[in-house]
Amino acid sequence: MEILIIEDESPAAKRLTQLVSELMPNSRIHGNLDSITSAVAWFQKNPAPDLIFCDIQLADGHSFEIFNRVHVTSPIIFTTAYDQFAIKAFKLNSVDYLLKPLNPKELAAAIRKFEQQRIQPTLPVEQLRELLQPKSASFKSRFLVKFGEKIQSIQVADVAFFFSEERVTFLQTNDGKRYILDFTLDQLQESLDPKSFFRLNRKYITSFEAIAEIHTYSNSRLKIKLHHCSDNDILVSREKVAELKEWLDG
Template sequence: MKILLIEDEKPAVKRLLGLIKDYFPTSEFITDLDTVKKTIQWLRSHENPDLMFCDIQLADGNSFEIFEQVSVKTPVIFTTAYDQYAIKAFKVNAVDYLLKPIDPEELQRAIDKFNQQKLNQNLDLSLIQQLITKEKSSFKNRFLVKFGEKIQSISIQEVAFFYSEERVTFLQTHEGKKYVLDSTLEQVESQIDPTLFFRINRKYLCSYSSISDIFTYSNSRLKIKLINCEDQDILISRDKTSAFKSWLDG
């Protein structure tokens, strides 16, 4: 049995390998696939493995890009730090969906499902329905902010972008109004719909409608301008360029 571990963080690979080796003691493990590009190349030049463990957010993009470019019939157990990808995961042979840090009991249930699926080829539709219901209700629609002595609720549709400055997180509306948030940018990112907002670098999390211009930059990087933004030199991280283009094309 051949098992692929697609993960870009070495400690996570080591931990996952330690957790699953007891379940598959005679299996061959492929653990050096840490990017979308490498995985696509491997799958195109090898027979389909028996099982894949796949992190969703890789260094050079979103792992769903792999399944868009290569026909993969292998069962997949997805791993990620966020739960907003559940529906998309089940469109590509997903056996289960594990949130990091991985709970050994949850992992065992996922492996049990994989073994059962090999016997009867049935997918657990009840779990999928639960995830669909959860995903629809999991994203924030409003953010509570303070403005002087007033408390105001800002709709997600009013938000142009979020940004971090001197360890403070700000929300800026399409009208250019700024509000301080109590959350970190990482927390905000996990709370909002990833089809509407993209984390372009460590400082900015922007909506599609907030982008006024996109320019090519050196070394395959991109530079963008945001509406009503004082910062005129916003660069997209090199490791996010591919995922950003996919998001724009989504």
Template sequence: MNILIIEDENPAAARLKRLLQARLPEAEMHGNLDTVQSSIDWLNTNPEPDLIFCDIQLADGISFEIFQEVDIKSPVIFTTAFDQYAIRAFEVNAVDYLLKPLDPDALEKALEKFRSNQIKTTVDITEIKSLLQSPSKKYKSRFLVKFGEKIQSINVTEAAFFYSESRATYLQTHAGKRYILDSNLETLENQLDPDEFFRINRKYLISPDSIEEIYAHSNSRLKIKLLHSKDSDVIVSRERVADFKNWLDK
């Protein structure tokens, strides 16, 4: 059995390979291919694999471009960080998908679908792209939180920023109150409007109104002073600085 992995994030590709090797020890894996062009070149010069795992966002573009250039007959399982609304695109086409970070149980279910021939070998790229770009996407507007013995609803407009600390995730309000949440920052990043909240590093997801001051910092990074934050060293990761500036400059 030959499996092709198209994935531009090396840690994600390595995790996928480990999970597959544990479940399909006899399989021969190819890749990971990290660009649209390298994937097209490989598919044009090699026999078709039995199964393809394909990320959507690659180093040089969107993987859908591969399907526009190559007539692929192999079953495809997409790996994606898109939220549940966008996933409707894949359900419509009856191809399979896995949300990142990959869950072992979800991978097992996808492989079962593959073994039972329930995954189509034709992909309607036009329809998938249309649904993924749908303007009617709805972002989270409220959070149900527990405060002492009370349960209350917090409107997302009350949130100044979200942060992780000691394996817990907190919502900090503009009024200076904080509430613990069940979600992690990765989930919140997909649920919240990207125009209103930006992930500056592994620990913080912030709104523009939460920023009190911004300073230049070492190694081309930025240092931020957040309202109602006790953390004096809130640093924008170097690889996120350019996107952060663009986000603020809208």
């Protein structure tokens, strides 16, 4: 069986590949493709796979754009940190959509559903209802941090932004205090409410309140200034500008 993985976060792609390999040992996995552009190019040059695992939020936009550019009939299991795309995902050959971080049992159930549909292509009414039933996302409400010899809890509402520096991840509070976290930014992105935090680039995830200034920059990019932050070169790529504006306007 030919399987294609479209996922822009390397750790998530590796975990998905491992899980799929264990659950479908006779399959051959293609990818990982990490953008709309690379996915479109792949579909134009290769025969349709038997199954697609596809993240919704890619580096250069929503993956739905892939299927606006090329005709794809393969069944799709969407993976996403957001639950508001359920209806739209369902309309695009979707077998199921799974919320990140992926639960191996839910992934196994989605694969069983795909295998059943290969035998019985028409979805039963109960499966349709299940797909349309909103899934509740669980986001972190606090973080445990070490301060000297003490361990304390920081409420998410008190977090201004997260950033990575020399492979160390930091949490910075609204009053400018900084703490080391045992998380990567990729892991944090999956565990934070996307309505409250936005991934500016590879180094920063910010809350709305932490943004002090926004300036236009060369090549249609934006430069962000954060409160209590000495980094004056926080740039948002041209591909993420529209997504940031949508988040700010939400």
